Amino acid sequence: MSQFPDCNGIDSARVFIHTGTGIDVFDPGLPVSPTNPTVFMANAGIPMGGLTISHNLNGNLAASPTFYTNSSSMYSYYNGAGWTSTGHGVSTVNPGGGVNYIFSLNGGTGEVNRYDGTGAATPLTTITPSSGPYDLESDNQDNFYHLETHTIPGKLIKYDFNGVPIDTFVVLGHPIQTAGGGFALIGNQVFAVFNVTPSFYTGTIINDTVNLQSIGNISASDLATCPGMPAGIPPVPPIADFIMSSTAICAGSCITFIDSSKNMPSTWRWDFPSGNPSISLLPNPGTVCFDTPGVYTIRLIVSNVAGADTMTQLLTVHPVPVASIKGDSSLCEGNSTVLTASPAGINYLWSTGSTQQSITETPTTTTTYSVIVTQNICSDTADFTVNVWPFQQGNIMSDTLVCSGVPVQLWVTGGTGQYQWYPVNGLSCEFCPNPVVTGSGKTTYNAILLDTHGCTDTLSVNVEIQPPFNLVLHNHDTTIYLGDHVQLMASGAPFYYWTPTTYLTYSQSNSPIATPLEDITYTVTGVSILQGCPQTASVNIKVVQPDVVLPNAFTPNGDGVNDIFRVVGRNFINLQEFKIFNRWGVELFSTSDINKGWDGTYKGVPQDPGVYFYQIRVAYPNGKTQNLKGDVTLIR
The missing domain is CATH 2.60.40.10 (Immunoglobulins)
Structure with missing residues (x-):
């Protein structure tokens, strides 16, 4: 399923969170809670160096705007089903995306690179290093922003797409931080994650100053938002809009309402005539239920400091029909009954698959039939049980399995006391209630009897006499x-x-x-x-245990634990050869001393983490030799 950010709708006012392996999304209209943020993409499937949202710079208009990340020093973007590498290198991470460019930051050096989708990212400018969260943010005019929190007060600096500073906002209420974390912008609203507890802060730019306040604790490696209105621009009146999960429902049902208003409203007023609840002041009121049929006008009023707007949509609540079934409720096995559904003149669907108002059925056992009666889009279900008398008072023994040579006593009860068994082969009597079976093999014996309802019935039992065997x-x-x-x-x-x-x-x-x-x-x-x-x-x-034991990994980090890769063997083993090679076949270590091992170096130089290969030859007191080959993982 496609997982693009909806930058023209609901996601234009939400914050996306790089969790380290996947992407969550936070709704600023709701408090931080176990369900906010929520999972947007559980596992990205590739290493992610930062996260941003940008218009697609690589020719795929169907995937725009979309997510970008730095994976293995290459920009990659999300195509709706997976990640596609652009093939374009970038030496910095911590990206911020706009319309025509993506800007990336090396937080430790302050180096900023600019990427336009045509080739590798190129150096643009240098800003103050180690001065705040390692992150950049861009707007829909390709300005980029850097949050400096290494001093109090801090600064939010706005740069144009050529890296020239064009505006500065005072930042208050933040902890001192020079690295890590991340920040994002939705117009004049600032979001930031710091390496403190609680970690999540937000604030709004008012008169060129933003006062950050903690709103909770989240786990995040980076933040990203859709490229939106530049910071510092006075707010504009909101445009009301919302999504209903359905425009027609049945009485007693519930639907979900989601706000998709634009231009960052700050207040919401929902009206749900005959709904439960009937009003809501939440941005996304969630589920509302309607019990009374009718046509209702759903209204949303949104406002901010610049003005207000109203939107209405119609909701139709249909009545639910009341279904019922008439027919014979008791039959002898083999007889039929006509079942008729009501009310008449609407649509029907029986559990048998029939779409007629009446059906004729000949059940062999007691059966419950159901019918779905539909009027408009609403349905009701009725059940009707037909009791079948397959000799309710009769009873026969359970299926039996015995070993060879053991006789089986059959029995049956019920009816009028008159019985007839068949087949008669192997039975001690044909018309008694309890014949004895002898012989071997598997046979189904049937007993015919009468019940008090006048219904004849046949009961069956499986008898299996197993032949002998010898394990x-x-x-x-x-x-x-x-x-x-x-x-x-x-x-x-x-x-x-x-x-x-x-x-x-x-x-x-x-x-x-x-x-x-x-x-x-x-x-x-x-x-x-x-x-x-x-x-x-x-x-x-x-x-x-075997004579020779070799670990499959070692960690030459000097902590005294598993620092040396060596051969462990019984005392009588003679080590004739022990060699280590890298993946290109270069011999890195050799010894015939069983007390020595490889410390992960070659000519005094520590080797890179990875897989290396060993070749070992040992000799035993009886003159037998054994060659061992395999691999070991060096971990640092």
Whole structure:
């Protein structure tokens, strides 16, 4: 699903937050809470060096405005489904996007680069280094801004697109900060994240001064907003606009209202005739419910210091029909009934799929039918249960599985006491309520009987007499090295279950492979179908450690823990060769002393973090040698 910022609508007045791996969004019209900010893009999927919103500078008008970031020293932009690299390099991060340019800052040096989408970013100017949050912000006239908070009072400096300072605003109420964090602008409103608790501050530029105040605590690496009105320009009257999740609903339903007004209103007044609530003063009132049918005028009045505006939309609340079903509620199995829905003259959808007002049904068991009656866009559902008498007083024994040679006593009750069983093969009697079954195999026996409703019925029971079998476990107790495996093998049974299932490839096979990490006893149970007639057998596996042990990573940081990559072996092992190579095949280390190891350097120079390769040859007292090859990760 596309996740572009809606800079022409609701997102023009929201703040986007780079969380380190994804993007959240904050609604300034609501307080900071567990649901504000909320997730906008859970995981960006690429390393992100800062975040900004800019008109697409790389020819994709369908993806404009969109998110930009610095990923691996290249600008990348979001295309609606994923991130696309521009192929254009940038030596600085902390971007601020506008219409024709993106400006990026090296907070430590004060270097500002400008990017126009045609090639690598180029140096533009140098501003005061380490003087505030490492971030820039731009407006829709390609001016960019830098927030300086290394002194009190601080400054918000406005530069034109050539890097020339054109305005300065006094900043009060901020903590001292020279690095990290981020800031953003929505017209004259300033948002900033500092390395303090609480971290999130905001304030409005009034008479060339902004007084920042803490509004809560959020986790953020950078802030971004849509390129908007330049800071310092007097506010203009708002333009009222809002979105309804639906313009027609059913009585008793609820819809959502979202403010999409422009020019930064500061107050809101919603009117919802016959709604619950009937009024709201919130920017986004959320869900409003309507119980009474009718056509209502929804009104939003917005205002700021420059004026006010009103917008209305019509909402139609339709009545909900009351559905019902008539028909026979009791049948003998095999008979039919006609079910009719009301009220008449509207649309119907039965649980059977029929769209007629009446249906004819012949249920074989007690069945509940439902119908959806629709008038306009509103529906109601009615249920109707038809009781079927398939011999309610009759009862027959449960399906049975026994081992070979065990006779089975059948039984049935109910009806008038008159019964007939079929088939008769293997039965001790045909017309009694409790015949005895002998033989083998699987057979379904049926008993015909009568009930007090005059309905005949046939009840059935499945009887399975399992043939004999003999479980054989072909494994003996054994000892293996850690990392080796054992092929288990059993035969003679129709089905197998191994316990425990730990370290097995498939616990219901007759021949699973076991790769245990410690001493273990496996038990196999042989059964007939449905786990009948079980037989068991067990085997013990002892696991011992190998002669040579090598770690897969080490950290030569001088803390005395895992600083050296070395061969660990039993005392009788002779190390003949131990060599380390980089990925280009250059030998970095060599020794035959088992007490020595590689410290992560080559000719005294620490090597970069990454994967390196080892080659080892060891000898045993019996004259056997063993060659080992593999890789190890150097972590700093």
